[in-house]
Amino acid sequence: MQLPTADGTLYTYKPSKGSTFVIPDRPFQSRIAFSAAHVVSDPFANTDPLNNAQIDWEGTLAYRHHLWSLGLGVAEAMDTAQRGMGLNWEMAKELILRSVAEAKSVNGRIACGAGTDHLLPGKEVTIENCIQAYEEQCEFVESAGGQIILMASRALAACAKGPEDYERVYNHILQKVSKPVILHWLGDMFDPALTGYWGHTDLDQAMDVCLRVIQANADKVDGIKISLLDEEKEILMRRKLPEGVKMYTGDDFNYARLIQGDELGHSHALLGIFDAIAPAASAALHTLDEGDLQTYHKLLEKTVPLSRHIFQAPTYAYKTGIVFMAYLNGHQSHFRMIGGAEGSRSLIHLSELFVLADQAGLLTDPDLAVKRMKLVTELSGIV
Numbered sequence: 001m002q003l004p005t006a007d008g009t010l011y012t013y014k015p016s017k018g019s020t021f022v023i024p025d026r027p028f029q030s031r032i033a034f035s036a037a038h039v040v041s042d043p044f045a046n047t048d049p050l051n052n053a054q055i056d057w058e059g060t061l062a063y064r065h066h067l068w069s070l071g072l073g074v075a076e077a078m079d080t081a082q083r084g085m086g087l088n089w090e091m092a093k094e095l096i097l098r099s100v101a102e103a104k105s106v107n108g109r110i111a112c113g114a115g116t117d118h119l120l121p122g123k124e125v126t127i128e129n130c131i132q133a134y135e136e137q138c139e140f141v142e143s144a145g146g147q148i149i150l151m152a153s154r155a156l157a158a159c160a161k162g163p164e165d166y167e168r169v170y171n172h173i174l175q176k177v178s179k180p181v182i183l184h185w186l187g188d189m190f191d192p193a194l195t196g197y198w199g200h201t202d203l204d205q206a207m208d209v210c211l212r213v214i215q216a217n218a219d220k221v222d223g224i225k226i227s228l229l230d231e232e233k234e235i236l237m238r239r240k241l242p243e244g245v246k247m248y249t250g251d252d253f254n255y256a257r258l259i260q261g262d263e264l265g266h267s268h269a270l271l272g273i274f275d276a277i278a279p280a281a282s283a284a285l286h287t288l289d290e291g292d293l294q295t296y297h298k299l300l301e302k303t304v305p306l307s308r309h310i311f312q313a314p315t316y317a318y319k320t321g322i323v324f325m326a327y328l329n330g331h332q333s334h335f336r337m338i339g340g341a342e343g344s345r346s347l348i349h350l351s352e353l354f355v356l357a358d359q360a361g362l363l364t365d366p367d368l369a370v371k372r373m374k375l376v377t378e379l380s381g382i383v
Contacts, residue, residue, distance in 0.1 A: 001013055001014075001015075001370055001373065001374055001377075002377065002382055003351040003354070003355070003373075003377065004347060004348055004351055004377070004380075004382065005348070006348050010382065013355060015358045015363065015366045015369070015370055016358055016359075016361070016363075016366065017366060018361065018363055018364060018365065018366045019361025019362070021279040021280060021282070021283040021299075021361075022283060023070060023071070023279065023282050023283050023286065024286050026071075026286075027071060028071055028285050028286065028289060029289040030285075030288060030289050031259060031266070031268050031269060031285055031288065031289075032073070032109075032246070032248075032268040032269070033071075033072050033073060033268065033269040033270075033271075033274065033281065033282075033285055034072065034073040034074065034075040034109070034111060034248070034269060034270040034271070034274070035067050035072045035073070035074060035075065035271065035272075035274035035275050035278060035281070036075040036078040036079070036080035036081070036270065036271065036272045036274070036275060037063060037064055037067060037074050037075065037076060037078075037080060037081060037275055038063070038080050038081055038082075038275055038319060038322050038323050038326065039055050039060045039081045039082065039087060039095065039338065040055065040056040040059035040060045040063065040323075040326075040331075040332045041053050041054065041055060041056060041336050041337050041338045042054040042055060042056040043056075043333075043334045043336045049336070049338065049339065049340045050339060050340050053086060053337075053338035053339060053340075054338075055091065055094075055095065055338070056332070057098060059331070059332050059333075060095070060098075061098060061099065061102050062331070063326065063331050063332075064076075064099055064102060064103075064108075065102065065106065065108075066278070066331065067108075067274075067275070067278055068103070068106050068108035068109075070278050070279060070281075070282040071282050071285075071286075072109075072274060072278060072281070072282060073108070073109030073110060073111065074099060074103065074108065074109070074110045074111075075110075075111050075112075075113070075149060075270050076095065076096055076099045076100075076110055076111065076112040076113065076146065077092040077095050077096050077099075077112050077113040078113045078149065078151070078184075078272075079186065079190060079191070079272070079316075079319075080272040080275060080319060080322060081095065082319055082337070082338055082339060082341065083113055083115070083117065083151070084115075084117045084154070084191070085316065085319070085339060085341070086337070086338035086339030086341060087338060088117065088118070089117050089118035089137070090118075092113070092117075093140060096112045096140070096141060096144050096146060097144050099112070099146075100112070100144045100145045100146045103146075104145065110146055110147070111146060111147040111148070111149045111182055111270075112141045112144070112146035112147065112148065112149060113141075113149045113151045113184070114134065114137035114138045114140070114141045114148045114149065114150055114151060115133075115134070115137055115150075115151035115152070115153055116130055116133035116134055116137070116153040116154070116155045116156065117151075117153075117154070118133060118136075118137075119133040119153075119155045120155070121154050121155045121157075121158035121159070121193070122158075125155050125158065125159050126159060127156075127159060127160070127165050127168060127169060129155070129159075130153055130155050130156045130159065130169055131168075131169055131172055131173065133153075133155065134150070134153070134169065134173045135173065135176065138150070138173060138176070138177055138181075142177065142178055142179070147179065147180075147181070147182065147222070148177060148179075148181040148182070149181065149182045149183075149184050149225070149270075150170075150173065150174075150181045150182065150183050150184060151184045151186070152184055152185060152186045152191070152194050152197055153169075154191070154193040154194065156169055157193060157194050157195070157196065157197055158193070160199060162199045163198060163199030163200065163209040164199075165199070166197075166198050166199055166209060166213070167209065167212060167213055167216075170183075170213045170217070171213065171216060171217060174213070174217035174220040174221065175217065175220065177220055180219070180220055180221055180222035181220065181221060181222060182221075182222050182223050182224065182225055182248060182270065183210070183213075183214070183221060183223070183224040183225070184224070184225045184227070184250075185197065185198075185210060185224060185225070185226045185227065185228070186227050186250075187226075187227055187228040187229065187230075189229060189313070189315040189316075190227055190315050190316055191316060192316075198210050203228065203230070203233055204233075207233065207236070207237050207240075210224070210237075211237070211240055211241075214241065214242060214245055215242055218242040218244065218245055221245050222245070222246060223245055223246030223247060223248050223268065224237075224241070224245070224246075224247060224248065225248035225249070225250045225270040226247070226248075226249070226250055226251075227250030227251065227252075228250075228251070229251055229252070229253050229254075229311075229315075230251070231251060231253075231254040231257065231258060234247065234249060234251055234254075234258055234267065235258070235262075238265055238267060239264055239265065246268050247265070247266075247267045247268065248267065248268045248269060248270035249267035249268070249269055249270070249271065250270055250271060250272075252271060252272060252273045252307050252308075252310075252311045252318070253304070253307065253308055253311065255267075255269065255271055255273065255300070255304075255307070256284075256296075256297065256300040256301055256303075256304060259285075259288070259300075260288065260293065260296065260297075269281075269285075272311075272318060272319075272322060273303070273307040273310065273311070273322075275322050275325075275326075276306070276307075276310065276321065276322050276325040276326075276357075276362070277303040277306070277307070277360070277362055279362070279364070280299050280300065280302070280303050280360065280361070280362060281300070281303075283299055284296050284299040284300045287299065302359065302360040302361065303360045303362070305356050305359075305360070306353065306356040306357055306359075306360050306362065309321070309349075309352060309353055309356055310322065310325075310353060312349075317341075317344040317345055319337070319341055319344075320337065320341055320342060320343075320344045320345040321345060321349075321350075321353050323335065323337050323341075323342065324342075324345075324350055324353060325353070325357060325362070327372060328354065328357065328363060328368075328369040328372055328373065329362075329363065329364050329365065329368075329369065330364070330365060330368050335372075335376065347376070347377065347380045350376060351373075351377070354369070354373050357369075
């Protein structure tokens with residue numbers, strides 16, 4: 001097939017024959033692993049795709065069953081599902097209700113994002129408004145039967161005057177939840193509106209604030225997912241966590257090493273990239289359970305170039321690559337996204353993604369993937 005390069009020329013690429021991942025039918029033993037999951041849009045909905053996109057529920061829930069079948073938990077209604085970037089709170093509520101019900105039907109693990117995204121940032125928004133918004137969403141997730149992932153708040157980032165406001169909000173919410181939650185520290189590379197979260201732009205100072213919150217509420221914190229794309233900061237924070245509080249890596253650049261860990265500990269996983277590399281991730285985690293580090297690295301290290309490509313700047317556009325992988329692998333019949341986000345990456349980017357996915361053995365049906373990749377290139381004028 002013909003693929004384009006950045007200088008405008010074409011080259012011939014011949015895909016491999018694909019790979020088969022051996023996945024034992026048993027739970028992971030040494031790590032907890034969540035995949036943040038994307039949503040499938042309804043391409044036939046006669047609505048404005050930018051402001052009123054609709055979800056294909058059959059396709060969306062089928063993909064969650066795919067993840068559960070591989071032994072992965074589902075992190076629902078997170079940024080991978082375009083939360084706050086196409087998926088509003090009203091849509092997220094239905095997604096959470098449906099996904100929790102499906103999880104119960106197969107005894108699948110699920111945790112759900114609770115934030116303040118129904119509260120638009122503005123000059124009139126107060127800290128008390130942020131508390132009330134968090135309370136509403138947390139109560140909804142718990143009533144649905146899901147574990148809470150306490151997401152970072154754009155509204156709080158906009159109205160907080162300093163670290164004490166963050167501590168006030170988080171201490172209040174954590175004392176009210178009935179079961180331990182997973183905190184989520186999302187870096188500004190994923191969402192620029194979260195710049196200066198925890199009251200500091202300096203990551204070490206911000207980490208100190210976050211750790212104070214965790215230490216004050218350790219019995220209500222299952223763990224924390226940090227998505228800073230900074231391996232050293234994650235390891236530093238991991239070593240400072242109170243006993244029993246887990247680190248869930250959200251580092252889509254360095255996950256292989258962080259999940260393996262070192263002599264002082266390891267990270268569990270709550271990753272957007274696991275949506276795209278689910279079979280390889282599952283197989284690798286099983287080999288880690290068996291102590292086979294050579295095979296673990298052989299499986300996961302092949303996926304890292306693909307992940308770094310998908311999550312390249314602007315990082316928040318990574319959802320396009322996640323959905324494109326699902327399209328190439330036949331998990332959905334089309335390459336359309338809510339919010340029209342399929343247009344957030346260039347043809348050059350998607351072409352390189354195709355090659356990297358093939359090199360990682362992640363095109364489960366190479367013939368289908370080639371057919372679909374050709375459709376995309378033909379739409380751009382490559383015959």
